[in-house]
Amino acid sequence: MTKQCIIIGASHAAAQLAPSLRQEGWDGDIIIIGDEPYLPYHRPPLSKSFLAGEKTAEGLAIRPAAFYEKNSIQFRQGRVTAINRSTQTLTLSDGQEQSYDKLALCMGSRVRKVSLPGSELEGVHYLRDITDVEGIKAHVEKDKHVVIIGGGYIGLEAASALRKLGMNVVVLEMAERILQRVTAPELSEFYTRIHTEEGVHIHTGIAVSEITGETHTEKVICADGTEFPVDLVIVGVGILPNIELAVEAGIEVDNGIIVDEFCRTNDANIVAAGDCTNHFNKIYNRRIRLESVPNASEQGKSAAASICGVSKEYKSLPWFWSDQYNLKLQIAGLSLGYDQISIRGDKLAGRSFAAFYFKDGQLISVDCVNRPQEFMLSKKIIAEKLSIMPAQLADETIEIKELMKLSSQH
Numbered sequence: 001m002t003k004q005c006i007i008i009g010a011s012h013a014a015a016q017l018a019p020s021l022r023q024e025g026w027d028g029d030i031i032i033i034g035d036e037p038y039l040p041y042h043r044p045p046l047s048k049s050f051l052a053g054e055k056t057a058e059g060l061a062i063r064p065a066a067f068y069e070k071n072s073i074q075f076r077q078g079r080v081t082a083i084n085r086s087t088q089t090l091t092l093s094d095g096q097e098q099s100y101d102k103l104a105l106c107m108g109s110r111v112r113k114v115s116l117p118g119s120e121l122e123g124v125h126y127l128r129d130i131t132d133v134e135g136i137k138a139h140v141e142k143d144k145h146v147v148i149i150g151g152g153y154i155g156l157e158a159a160s161a162l163r164k165l166g167m168n169v170v171v172l173e174m175a176e177r178i179l180q181r182v183t184a185p186e187l188s189e190f191y192t193r194i195h196t197e198e199g200v201h202i203h204t205g206i207a208v209s210e211i212t213g214e215t216h217t218e219k220v221i222c223a224d225g226t227e228f229p230v231d232l233v234i235v236g237v238g239i240l241p242n243i244e245l246a247v248e249a250g251i252e253v254d255n256g257i258i259v260d261e262f263c264r265t266n267d268a269n270i271v272a273a274g275d276c277t278n279h280f281n282k283i284y285n286r287r288i289r290l291e292s293v294p295n296a297s298e299q300g301k302s303a304a305a306s307i308c309g310v311s312k313e314y315k316s317l318p319w320f321w322s323d324q325y326n327l328k329l330q331i332a333g334l335s336l337g338y339d340q341i342s343i344r345g346d347k348l349a350g351r352s353f354a355a356f357y358f359k360d361g362q363l364i365s366v367d368c369v370n371r372p373q374e375f376m377l378s379k380k381i382i383a384e385k386l387s388i389m390p391a392q393l394a395d396e397t398i399e400i401k402e403l404m405k406l407s408s409q410h
């Protein structure tokens with residue numbers, strides 16, 4: 001009998017895992033079961049070029065349909081509702097069953113919802129998939145008012161795209177600064193300035209208490225009494241990993257599905273990759289759950305190798321990017337716990353600088369705004385644990401090539 005590898009989630013991870021299985025020699029069936037009516041697609045443009053109307057839904061596909069056909073990768077639309085490990089079968093929401101020899105969990109994550117009075121009104125939207133953005137686009141019109149609840153990357157990217165389209169944009173952030181959960185005050189300060197220059201109104205330390213309107217949103221009301229007129233509300237307050245299937249099946253979970261460096265779960269026939277996983281990162285010496293495309297793709301490769309009995313360790317340096325206006329932010333590493341920061345360029349004026357984060361004298365992370373060379377340099381220094389002085393990085397008279405040499409000498 002032909003062996004079957006089933007992938008749950010037509011995701012970023014699946015788009016890599018499935019062809020990697022063929023490369024590693026898997027000659028059985030590969031079936032991707034996804035609950036969205038699309039082949040795997042790029043999610044990052046959803047809050048960027050797709051929202052801004054610069055890309056079509058077709059243009060988001062990670063790979064064309066012909067690619068999957070050529071590699072005998074099949075798709076089945078449906079939602080998996082249970083994993084029965086003892087019988088190696090899956091149950092789908094329409095009651096059908098699907099057996100598996102090997103299973104890959106690539107279910108990604110979902111938006112965290114708010115339960116405010118009025119949050120069910122027409123005009124309140126979240127931003128995770130193509131359908132969400134199509135819903136948002138129906139309300140986009142020049143000079144109309146949008147309130148974005150949450151000043152994280154997705155909220156700020158949406159602010160940038162909607163400003164480009166001529167909307168009046170307000171961002172409401174409960175924390176004392178935007179991007180507080182993910183980055184240092186320096187970057188928050190920089191993006192606050194940029195958005196303000198572009199005409200976005202950012203309010204921090206403010207809690208939304210209610211959204212009002214007859215059937216459609218009319219006002220956003222905050223706990224301090226401030227009111228904002230509104231035609232569209234976008235809620236971007238974080239995500240939750242899709243782990244419930246794994247929990248119910250008795251697969252080990254702790255803030256994500258626990259995987260080892262080969263993306264194996266505690267079941268020898270089940271691997272997992274992407275946003276829904278939690279792995280031990282050797283560079284940072286702790287367990288982490290990442291929400292990024294590079295993580296999903298790289299884990300997809302390791303997971304495919306494991307299914308084929310090959311050991312391909314996942315040990316990449318975490319990295320991420322964000323596009324807002326004419327700015328490309330590239331982040332490498334994790335800055336959590338840094339004790340020293342060094343800045344190259346002027347963050348108070350202009351639109352290009354790099355912030356380097358150190359811990360115990362070692363570079364652990366970097367935020368680069370329109371600084372691709374600094375990004376490449378830092379990735380190498382962090383991943384290989386090379387040494388460099390904070391003052392050398394801050395000194396713009398020392399060229400990148402020279403910094404590379406200096407870091408390699410230690």
Ligand SMILES: Cc1cc2nc3c(=O)[nH]c(=O)nc-3n(C[C@H](O)[C@H](O)[C@H](O)COP(=O)(O)OP(=O)(O)OC[C@H]3O[C@@H](n4cnc5c(N)ncnc54)[C@H](O)[C@@H]3O)c2cc1C
Pocket residue numbers: 008009010011012013014033034035036043044045046047078079080081106107108109127128129154242245273274275276290291292293294296319320321322323
């Ligand atoms: C608006 C937006 C902008 C982003 N920007 C960036 C960026 O600039 N850079 C970056 O690195 N990352 C970005 N990200 C994050 C990135 O998109 C995610 O980290 C990545 O998509 C995770 O991929 P994944 O393979 O884990 O799962 P996903 O790509 O999230 O896919 C999971 C799929 O599984 C499906 N699924 C879940 N449960 C089931 C089930 N039981 N049965 C069937 N199907 C199921 C889901 O519906 C979904 O289609 C962004 C995300 C969003 C939403």
